[in-house]
Amino acid sequence: MDIISRYLNGLEVPKDELTSLERTTLYGKGQAVDRIPCCLDGGETMSYLIGAGIDEYYFSSEIMCNVEEYIHEKFGSDGAGISTSLRGMAEAMGSEIKYTRNNVAQLKKPALKLSEVDNAKLVDIDKDGRLPVILDAVRKVKERLGDKVSVSASVTGPLSIAAMVVGTENLLIGMIKKPQQVHQLMEVIVENNNRLIKRLVEMGVGIGFPDPVSSTALISVEQYRKFSLPYFKRNVDYVKSLGGGCGLHICGTSRKLWEDLRETGIGAFSLDNVEDLEEAKRVLGGKMGIQGNVPPVDVMKLGTPHDVLRSARECIRKGWDSPNGFTLTSGCQMPAGTPEENMQALMDAARIFGRYPLDKSLLED
Amino acid sequence: MEKEKLFQEIAENVVEMEDEIVEELCEKSLEMGIDPVETINGGLIPGMDKVGQLYEDGEYFLPEVLTASFALNTGIDVLKPHIKQEDDGGKIKVVIGVVEGDTHDIGKNLVKIMGESGGFQVFDLGRDVPLEEFVTVAKENNVDFICLSTLMTTTMGGMKTVIDMLKEQGIRDNFKVIIGGGPISQKFADEIGADAYETDASSAVRRMKAMKGVG
Ligand code: B12
Numbered sequence: 001m002d003i004i005s006r007y008l009n010g011l012e013v014p015k016d017e018l019t020s021l022e023r024t025t026l027y028g029k030g031q032a033v034d035r036i037p038c039c040l041d042g043g044e045t046m047s048y049l050i051g052a053g054i055d056e057y058y059f060s061s062e063i064m065c066n067v068e069e070y071i072h073e074k075f076g077s078d079g080a081g082i083s084t085s086l087r088g089m090a091e092a093m094g095s096e097i098k099y100t101r102n103n104v105a106q107l108k109k110p111a112l113k114l115s116e117v118d119n120a121k122l123v124d125i126d127k128d129g130r131l132p133v134i135l136d137a138v139r140k141v142k143e144r145l146g147d148k149v150s151v152s153a154s155v156t157g158p159l160s161i162a163a164m165v166v167g168t169e170n171l172l173i174g175m176i177k178k179p180q181q182v183h184q185l186m187e188v189i190v191e192n193n194n195r196l197i198k199r200l201v202e203m204g205v206g207i208g209f210p211d212p213v214s215s216t217a218l219i220s221v222e223q224y225r226k227f228s229l230p231y232f233k234r235n236v237d238y239v240k241s242l243g244g245g246c247g248l249h250i251c252g253t254s255r256k257l258w259e260d261l262r263e264t265g266i267g268a269f270s271l272d273n274v275e276d277l278e279e280a281k282r283v284l285g286g287k288m289g290i291q292g293n294v295p296p297v298d299v300m301k302l303g304t305p306h307d308v309l310r311s312a313r314e315c316i317r318k319g320w321d322s323p324n325g326f327t328l329t330s331g332c333q334m335p336a337g338t339p340e341e342n343m344q345a346l347m348d349a350a351r352i353f354g355r356y357p358l359d360k361s362l363l364e365d
Numbered sequence: 366m367e368k369e370k371l372f373q374e375i376a377e378n379v380v381e382m383e384d385e386i387v388e389e390l391c392e393k394s395l396e397m398g399i400d401p402v403e404t405i406n407g408g409l410i411p412g413m414d415k416v417g418q419l420y421e422d423g424e425y426f427l428p429e430v431l432t433a434s435f436a437l438n439t440g441i442d443v444l445k446p447h448i449k450q451e452d453d454g455g456k457i458k459v460v461i462g463v464v465e466g467d468t469h470d471i472g473k474n475l476v477k478i479m480g481e482s483g484g485f486q487v488f489d490l491g492r493d494v495p496l497e498e499f500v501t502v503a504k505e506n507n508v509d510f511i512c513l514s515t516l517m518t519t520t521m522g523g524m525k526t527v528i529d530m531l532k533e534q535g536i537r538d539n540f541k542v543i544i545g546g547g548p549i550s551q552k553f554a555d556e557i558g559a560d561a562y563e564t565d566a567s568s569a570v571r572r573m574k575a576m577k578g579v580g
Contacts, residue, residue, distance in 0.1 A: 172428040173435055176382060220426040 003352065003362060004309045008341075013348045014355050020078040020149040027325055028289075036320060036354030038328040039079040039291070040071055040343050041270075043154075044104060045336040053101035054336065058085070058130060061137035068141050072149050074340075075347045078327070080145045081152040082137045086210065089156055089192055090164030092129030093121050102336065110167040114174045114181040120165070120188040125195050138205055146204075153200050157211025157248070158189045158235060159228040165189070168213065175223055186231045193235045201244035208247050208270075209235070215252035215272075224257055229264075236264050247291070251332050258283045273331030277318040285322035292319070293331035294346060300330050301338045305345035312349030317363040320354065328354065368399055372408035375440065379412025380419070382429060384436040391443040401444035402482075402567060405475065409440050410565075413471065434471055441478065448482040457483075457577055460503050461512035462490030464523035472546055473514040475566040480512075483570045496523050500530050503540055510573055511540050513559075516547040524549075525557040541576060545569060 003011065017034040018026070027033045040046075046067050047057035057063050068080040087105055091097050094111030112119055125131045138153045145151060156164075162185050163171045174182045200207055213219075214228045232248075239246045247268030248261065255275055262284060270291035271280050280290045294300060294311045303311070312328055319326035328350050334343070353362055371394055378386040387409075394404045416433040419425040425433075459480055463473050470492040480487045488502055503511050511531075513524045524544050531537040541560040544553075554562035561576065563569040 169431055173432045175428045176432045216426075218427045220428075223426065223428060 004306055004313070007309055007345070007348070007352070008305060011352075013351050016076055016351065020072070020076065021147065024078055024150045030325075033356060035356060036316060036326060036328055036350050037078040038347050038350035038354070040075060040077040040346065041296075041330050041333050042067070042071060043081070043083040043333060044085060045333060045338075046071060048336055049340070054103060054105070055099040055101050058099060058105060059133060061133050061140055064134075064137035065140040065144060069144060071343075072145055075343055077347065078149065079152060080141050080149045081154065081205075081208065082134060082141055083154040083210075084131070084134055084156055084196070085154075086156055086160055086212070087164045088130055088134060089123070089161045089189070089196070092123040092125070092131050093161075093165050093188075093192065095164055104336075107164050107167065110170065111165045114166050114170060114178045114185070117181045117184045117188075120185050122188060123192045123195065125199060131196065135199060135203075138200065138203055142203055142205060150206060151204075152206035152208050154208045154210055155193050155196055155200070155235070157209045157214060157228070157250075158186055158193060158231040160211050160213040161189045161193070162186060163213045171213075172218065175219070175227055179226075182227055186227065190231045190234050194238045197235060197239055197244070198242065201239060201242040206245050206247070207239055208249065209266075210249045210251070212251040214257070215250050215254055216256050217252040221256050221260075225260065229257075229260055233264055236266055240265055247289070249291075249332075255279065262287045268327070270327075270329065271331065277315055281319060281322040281326075285324060287324065289325040289327060290319060290322050291327040291329050294329070296330040296332045296334050296338075300334050300342050300346070303342065305341045308342045308345035309349050309352070312346055313353050313363060316349070316353045320358060320363075366393075366397075368397070368403075368407075371397070371399070372404065372411070375404065375408030376412035376415065379409060379433050379436050379440070380415045382432040382436050384432075384439040387436045387440045388443055391440040395444070395447055400449075401447045402449075402479070404444055405441065406565070406567065409437050410475075413437055437471065438474075441475070445478055448478065450482055450484070452484040457485045457510070457573060457579070458488070458506060458508040459485050459510045459512055459573070460488040460490065460499060460506065460508045461514070462494035462499060463492035464513055464515045464520050464527070465493060465496050466520040466523065467515045467517050468492045469516040469546075470514075472516065472566070473512075476512060476514065476545065476569050479566040479570045480573070483574065485570070485573070496526050496530065499527050500534065500536075504536065507539075509541060509577060511542045512569070513542065513544045514546045515549070518548045521548055521553065524559065528558055541573075543569060543573065 023033045024037050044054050044057045047054050049070050050066050052063045071077050072080050087097050096109035097105050098108040099105045142151045245267045248266050249270040251272050268289035269284050271293050273293045273295040277292055299307050299311045375390045420430050461477055463470050477487050477489050499511055543561045544559045545563050551562050561572055563572050
């Protein structure tokens with residue numbers, strides 16, 4: 001019987017020997033560790049794990065923190081994090097958001113039209129929208145888990161915030177019809193992100209930028225270079241000037257942007273499952289860590305634990321020797337209702353196949 | 366200017382995303398006494414087809430496609446009030462929408478506009494419509510036709526789900542189901558047991574009238 005069939009069928013999964021924090025710290029310095037790091041990418045969609053609604057999650061720093069504690073304690077995920085969510089900053093800038101129990105929140109009413117960009121608002125991170133709740137959650141997670149696991153917070157990529165401030169379709173049309181107004185809006189968003197970044201770096205947490213709207217499924221490379229990259233760069237530069245570290249995640253296709261990303265100074269790139277890890281290792285691996293990319297829906301939510309193991313093994317086979325390190329995770333946020341056995345299987349895949357010294361024969365089919 | 370030349374210019378300006386020029390040209394078509402439906406089919410839609418090609422070739426991205434859609438809609442807004450109003454279809458009631466997961470609504474809007482001009486009473490559910498809603502609204506309003514639109518292969522399955530829901534509730538025969546959109550074909554319609562498939566908005570309206578024996 002092959003090793004995957006033996007999983008949940010008598011196979012002994014090697015135990016972790018380091019705490020998550022020890023592991024990621026040593027691994028980050030290129031030193032020896034017990035296994036490849038593995039993160040469960042969750043956030044609001046994981047609220048069901050502790051019986052809370054997604055809508056409750058957004059408004060309670062306690063629930064947010066409890067979800068992270070649950071995920072860390074139950075599965076041993078190598079990262080704990082609080083997400084500003086794709087709409088958090090836009091909401092602070094005045095967009096109306098619709099919250100429901102079983103779904104991720106949605107944009108209900110944009111804060112402004114591009115023609116009203118003079119009114120784009122500079123935020124007070126201690127007052128506006130849910131930012132205070134989010135900051136409180138980061139503080140709690142850092143307090144309760146900070147000695148065991150590395151803690152991070154997400155700051156949404158500037159272009160994705162713009163989409164939630166004026167509406168995605170309006171933003172995309174604006175790139176063609178009202179480019180000056182789009183640039184003006186991006187300036188305000190960069191400043192707002194920097195305000196949040198400053199506080200987060202002071203709290204000692206890492207920063208992840210999710211930026212789905214920058215995907216080449218939506219915009220061209222030229223549009224990325226004009227409307228997204230320069231502003232993203234300014235946020236990254238600011239993080240670094242404060243001594244912090246950050247990574248980027250783009251959902252969907254992004255391959256054509258990678259050459260540009262090499263020069264941004266980000267510490268890690270997390271790729272969607274539509275892109276290839278081997279290719280990411282080749283193009284980006286020399287400059288940054290790479291993370292990915294088990295399919296979140298088809299495998300994590302709809303697959304069996306054995307499917308998860310197979311998919312994760314392939315990721316490890318492609319990614320393990322990436323020069324600046326590899327972290328096993330899903331290609332995007334896991335959806336609500338992802339079975340806990342599958343999350344366990346993803347972590348166990350790192351323990352079985354990512355165990356050091358690596359047994360390369362285990363990685364082959 | 367002759368008609369063909371005008372249509373060609375309209376199409377080109379949809380491709381070039383020049384909403385103001387499209388608007389002017391559509392006004393001009395009215396001045397020239399051209400049937401607005403002909404202008405839609407001969408100028409605006411061929412323009413959008415070209416946009417679709419450029420998108421497939423990777424030359425256009427969503428910002429261009431959306432801006433071109435906006436130009437097309439500007440043209441339709443000019444033409445719509447002038448589409449010949451018929452009232453022979455007055456008794457026909459239709460519910461229409463784009464199935465769940467799909468937000469492409471330009472084609473659906475055309476079917477709606479042509480239907481309204483044909484004298485139908487149209488209940489427009491919009492786009493990305495939860496599948497049960499088609500059934501609920503059809504029942505509530507006792508409509509004749511359920512019109513389902515989708516442009517994506519990934520959401521086509523929703524059409525079958527709607528038909529299955531009608532069957533489960535024992536009301537399949539109370540309504541005629543008409544489907545359309547890019548990936549849809551007669552074969553697909555047969556497979557899922559839809560009553561009719563049509564390739565464009567004008568034929569869709571003609572077909573519905575024929576099925577009800579009016580017009
Ligand atoms: C415009 C457009 C968009 C616009 C839509 C704007 C809007 N509000 O509708 C925008 C930019 C938003 C868009 C987004 C996306 N798009 Co798009 N888009 C197109 C495009 C270029 C043209 C569609 C169109 O409007 N045609 C003009 C109208 C008039 O034609 P029509 O809709 O077919 O309608 C006619 C007939 O079909 C018929 N008809 C229509 N409905 C009905 C209903 C009935 C009952 C009947 C009888 C007849 C009928 O009558 C109409 C005219 O007379 C097509 C490419 C193409 N060549 O079609 C891609 C296309 C449909 N898009 C595609 C994709 C993949 C996407 C995105 C997923 C891209 C992305 N990565 O985000 C998103 C989808 C988001 C979502 N979940 O819905 C793919 C679909 C592939 C697939 N899986 O099948 C296409 C085919 C392009 C491609 N080759 O990749 N898109």
